Amino acid sequence: MSAPHYDAVIVGGGVAGALVARVLSQAGRSVLILEAGITGAMNPDTYREYLQTLYTEGGVRGMPNGPYPWNAAAPSPGIPNAPEEYYKYDTPMQFMSDYLRMLGGTTLHWQGTSLRLVPNDFRMQSTYGQALDWPITYDDLEPAYRRAEAELGVAADVEDQRLFGVWFPEGYVYPMHRMPQSRVDHFFDAALTGRSVKLFGGNYPLKVISIPVARNSTPNPKYSLGEGYDAVPAVGDRDQGQRCQGNSVCMPLCPVQAKYTALKTIAVLARKPTVEIRTQCVASKLVIDPETGHITGVEYKHYEKPGGGKFRVETAHGTLVVLAANAIENATLLLASNAANSSGQVGRNLMDHPYLYAWGYSPTPVYPFRGPDTTSGVESLRDGRFREVHASFRASLANWGWSSEPGNQISLLLAQQTYGTALRRQLAHRMARMVKIGFMFEQLPAPTNRVTIDPRHRDQLGNYRPVLSYGYADYSLKGVEAAVKTVWPTITKYASVQDETVYPNPAPGGYQRVTYNGTGYNLMGSGHIVGTHRMGSSRKDSVTDRNMKAWDHPNLYVVGAGNQVTIGTANPTLTAAALSLRAADAMLRDLR
């Protein structure tokens, strides 16, 4: 019996793969999704177990991959209590961002921020003489952004989002109204309205605006010319998750699934007769016809038990092959297969948003630790002439005080033997005034920031583990300096915030110490893994064309945030979703 042949074999059951499968299956095409991880959270009982783990294992809280189990057969970085760290390094500087290999992918722990890139992000070279231009423009991607906003269920008001040339067709509204803004947002809004900051000779308003999020808010009845929008509830429970109810824990998981995860798309796919989803199947090699360059099969290892052990090697066949396994896993698989790399760009230009906190006490209570992680930001520094010399950035207003737990304050009070009513009062006093801003910086593509493979570093199934080289260029650090030395002091001045920011040396766990112009900063990653198989106008300097088809193989698509040429200052999932939908349209044309 010959193995079944699919119109498309998709590697990866996260948001990119799920959206491609959705478009192809809607057109009646047959699809196989190979997911390296376990079914996991797709099962509502297992989802609840992960929530219990969050309650009972203090060590996992606040970590993106907190409650998710280590899987030696398809390891993920950043799993608490893992027997070993999955990443290997070629540089002393570490890469602070992780992803999750499980059905539903990293959207299980993402925070849901769904900003569009701004037009100049697509033309950094022609506007600012930095990096290079994309082969497509904002205008090209705009229709796909709208489709992505529908698929993910984005809550925002168009009026807030028109900045730096971001445009919407007349009459467009987001599927849902913007998330209610927090007391923290109101505080900063009142303090900063009409204020501005000077950067590189320009004046930039410190305007607080709401952030688009893929999280259920109130559906907008005007959506889609008055058709309205139905909020998508929890997988397996229609009575849950139709609104964000303020669980204040979007990451590592939303207890009621009010936040979009790819599981919501996969639940629809699972009912389609032309879609097959196989979990515990780790793609290990693309089989290439040496004459034509066609991908004739995807070799994968199907392991029997969650966690690994025995496995069978099998091969899947499709007219098209689509890699949608996350920017790092796509790169390792291409490198392991010696595929798509005539440009030498596979794995290079790895980008993330270096992330930095600044914090203090507000003069009056703002009652944080409530609501989604962030509902507003100062977005006016996402573009400007300063990008000729330094990174643009966002300033995200944190709704959860200084951290997810008030433990440090309790330790300090107990060290002074404060107890009883005094303890309660002082703790409340501090917690109610904690404000924090997360600055998220642009990083430029650099060939030396990269993913490679090394035969010495393999996982339990013998697949290559990613070996990373990573560092921060002055362009980003100069942005960090502008944020810490100019923008934050301006904000604290106008908002009368008592600055409490310190960056201890050595940096605490989860942070990386960086010194620039004599000042030390502790940076984190953002989990925004971008750029390892960029698209381009020329096969000489890019991995795929403008439709995300590999230059070197007539039937191979590589999708996800790895296609991004630059990272800009938008959290990448919405763009990855839009790009995947655009790629799926091209696939349908190929299959015709």
Add this chain to the structure above:
Amino acid sequence: MKASAKRTLFVAFSAELTGYTETDLEGTGNVDSFLDLLEQQAGAKATARFYDAAMAVLQHGSAAARAEAMRIDVLPSPTVWPLCANLIVLWYQGYWPALSAAWYAGTGSAPPKGWSATQKIVPSAQAYTAQLAYRAAGAHPPGANPTGHGSWSIDPVFGDDAAQTRLSEGKIS
């Protein structure tokens, strides 16, 4: 001491240590499991000293006299104060940080089975979901007891008026 008297004392002294009322503490549903955890982690001898100190404090009717008893009998005690601090963490944050090796050596009791210096014991999911730290500031533990769509846009509802009044004035120390 009879079990019921011990329980009464435990709740009353926990109220003194946390600044929450006995009714608040009963409302968490965690009294019995926390009482057991204390004894299990501290051993019978140190627990007895803990209850002696509790009685020494609670025998006084006025808050000022109780504070004075705390200052004399509890705060300087290398045996009792660490237990009080741990109980405060347990009520406020839902976990018991391991007592130090030095504490066990000082009290002459052996650490319980499975003890490690860096351990944080979460006795149950309910210990987490009913923790009091967030409640002090009008919030709730992340992932539990959500306050409803849009509730974060307005001031929180406090269980007692005094709490909100306390928040409105003063400088951060």
